[in-house]
Amino acid sequence: EDGHLLWLRAKSTGKVTIVCFSKSSTIAIAKQELEQSWQGKNGAKLLLTIKKSKAIKGDGFKISENEIQANTELGILYGAYELLRRQQTGEAIQNEICNPSYERRILNHWDNLDGSVERGYAGKSIFWHDMEKGYAVTDNDRILWKEYARANASIGINGAVLNNVNSSKLMLTTECLQKVKAISEVMRPYGIKTYLSVKFSSPTLIGGLKTSDPLNSEVIKWWKDKAKEIHKIIPDFGGFLIKANSEGEPGPQDFGRTHADGANMLADVVKPYGGIIMWRAFVYEINSKDRAAQAYNEFMPLDGQFRDNVIIQVKNGPVDFQPREPFNPLFGAMKKTSVMPELQITQEYLGHSEQLVYLAKMWEEFLKSDTHQEGVGSTVARTTDASIFPQKHTAIAGVANIGLDTNWCGHHFAQSNWYAFGRMAWNNQITSEKIADEWLKLTFYPIEEKDSKVSDWKKNFLEPVKQLMLESHEAAVNYSMPLGLHHIFAGLNNTHYGPGPWFGPKGIRSDWTAAYYHKADASGIGFDRTEKGSGAVNQYHEPLKSQFENIETCPEIYLLWFHHLPWDYKMKNERILWDELCYTYDKGVKEVREFQKIWDKAQPYIDEQRFFEVQSKLRRQSRDAQIWKDGCLLYFQQFSKRPIPFDIERPVYNLDYLSKTDLTDYLK
Numbered sequence: 001e002d003g004h005l006l007w008l009r010a011k012s013t014g015k016v017t018i019v020c021f022s023k024s025s026t027i028a029i030a031k032q033e034l035e036q037s038w039q040g041k042n043g044a045k046l047l048l049t050i051k052k053s054k055a056i057k058g059d060g061f062k063i064s065e066n067e068i069q070a071n072t073e074l075g076i077l078y079g080a081y082e083l084l085r086r087q088q089t090g091e092a093i094q095n096e097i098c099n100p101s102y103e104r105r106i107l108n109h110w111d112n113l114d115g116s117v118e119r120g121y122a123g124k125s126i127f128w129h130d131m132e133k134g135y136a137v138t139d140n141d142r143i144l145w146k147e148y149a150r151a152n153a154s155i156g157i158n159g160a161v162l163n164n165v166n167s168s169k170l171m172l173t174t175e176c177l178q179k180v181k182a183i184s185e186v187m188r189p190y191g192i193k194t195y196l197s198v199k200f201s202s203p204t205l206i207g208g209l210k211t212s213d214p215l216n217s218e219v220i221k222w223w224k225d226k227a228k229e230i231h232k233i234i235p236d237f238g239g240f241l242i243k244a245n246s247e248g249e250p251g252p253q254d255f256g257r258t259h260a261d262g263a264n265m266l267a268d269v270v271k272p273y274g275g276i277i278m279w280r281a282f283v284y285e286i287n288s289k290d291r292a293a294q295a296y297n298e299f300m301p302l303d304g305q306f307r308d309n310v311i312i313q314v315k316n317g318p319v320d321f322q323p324r325e326p327f328n329p330l331f332g333a334m335k336k337t338s339v340m341p342e343l344q345i346t347q348e349y350l351g352h353s354e355q356l357v358y359l360a361k362m363w364e365e366f367l368k369s370d371t372h373q374e375g376v377g378s379t380v381a382r383t384t385d386a387s388i389f390p391q392k393h394t395a396i397a398g399v400a401n402i403g404l405d406t407n408w409c410g411h412h413f414a415q416s417n418w419y420a421f422g423r424m425a426w427n428n429q430i431t432s433e434k435i436a437d438e439w440l441k442l443t444f445y446p447i448e449e450k451d452s453k454v455s456d457w458k459k460n461f462l463e464p465v466k467q468l469m470l471e472s473h474e475a476a477v478n479y480s481m482p483l484g485l486h487h488i489f490a491g492l493n494n495t496h497y498g499p500g501p502w503f504g505p506k507g508i509r510s511d512w513t514a515a516y517y518h519k520a521d522a523s524g525i526g527f528d529r530t531e532k533g534s535g536a537v538n539q540y541h542e543p544l545k546s547q548f549e550n551i552e553t554c555p556e557i558y559l560l561w562f563h564h565l566p567w568d569y570k571m572k573n574e575r576i577l578w579d580e581l582c583y584t585y586d587k588g589v590k591e592v593r594e595f596q597k598i599w600d601k602a603q604p605y606i607d608e609q610r611f612f613e614v615q616s617k618l619r620r621q622s623r624d625a626q627i628w629k630d631g632c633l634l635y636f637q638q639f640s641k642r643p644i645p646f647d648i649e650r651p652v653y654n655l656d657y658l659s660k661t662d663l664t665d666y667l668k
């Protein structure tokens, strides 16, 4: 049991007759899936009906026990997967309409054309091989892409950006586009559109032009011709994703133009083909006073200037996919521009594929955050899905955690994050608990022993392991960056894995050092983003602004995100800040130790291979949590000059040793 089958393992327990008057490759897939995995009444008859209905939106559908109705073929396929999921998880199937929250639900692959994956922890790219092989496509590639497309379709994902945001200039060459064509052909019947990340300076880099100025007519013509070429090869091509003027990537500002100038030029170019431009707001300048404030400062003045097929892609938090951040204040604030959330499924800052961290809990917190921009209830979810603002296009992106590893994601439980992203992109109101419940049932259900052992399994496996998943994100925050701390990673190899509150070699840009973020000194710890500090708090709408500004009302989970506080600052529970920090790190370590016990107890209910693989990863997670605790507490103690409370287990590593080691390389 190597995990390759993901959450798609059910075999039919009875026969079903399917009646459908339309024929297409997508419908054929729907039929095949239903026949192959049917768990409903034996001998049942199921009607698939394509019929326009106003109540059904986009590729949404209506399901009942004996009919799936949709506007589109893809809607039928999604309905089929929903029906099967409900049969397998025991959820009621009433007459119900399910509409997607976002029109475009997209995976962003940070895959490079040489087969490596930036921030990928599950092996090499499933799309690109090392350059020696060129862009050849093998039968095995096609098999894998088909499995990938199927898994995505089963959770409603309908788009994939096939390459890294730090894109190669070669991406838009004709040879490379031929490979994209091959990929898109496999994915098309499953409703997955292809998108590409492109270099803004492509006209210069591969087009031989002297400039890539977006207002230059030759440049515009180059892009127009390119778009035409692409659409000839890939008729349903979705559009471009662009990282511009960010971390050294080229962009319109290189020519004295704005993000809007750049995005709009490309938007006009893809418009005739129904394409969109996803323009990232991940920008920050060298050595700025507060990196967290920059996206807002740069993009807010441009609100209203973007074409309606431009979507600004904004990371959930204002810094960078940290274990916990408040939402990026651009959400809800850009009222005249389409904005899409970018989540990170790959665990760059959350333990790679070594640690069990169920991210849906964090995404739920984010999507439900109230921006207050249009009164109470203006949640991030509602400000991005067109319930509040009249966005022409809506979308959500997740940075994929998929690679060539047999189990796709490196850690068996990392599959749950892929699954959860799809489910939340389809329904941004769903709870992380429901998703965990579904995923565990679909992924670990003891199909053969169904009847006799099912209640046992629920009590001894499903419930405790679900609880573990739901606590895992908070535990990771506790043992790595509690109370609003952020970006204090070891930087030796830029791995973003282990602790590095000490990180800051000479000569490096200040916003890449840890001290820039934690600001620990004899007077205290934390980043002052209040009015007296960087003022970033002003970017939030009232009453949030005052709530974060005021130390009495600032939620303690964001305390050191917004405030620099003395070590003896009194917390709500009467402990001083230093003690609270110690207890929280310690709690995180204990939580992982608890997870180990829960998992070991679940052994009788799970296959051997997955049991031992997860068990081994949990051992490493325990050791690494300890290292986080020891590293951070011993480092900060140099400033707090206070003892670690004596009812806490003492550190077992020396600071000197930890500060010279890169955690990714040892203790596997």
Ligand code: BDP
Pocket: 118, 119, 165, 166, 243, 247, 282, 320, 321, 348
């Ligand atoms: C950071 C990653 C870096 C990405 C960048 C981005 O460390 O590898 O290129 O984000 O999102 O989190 O552009």
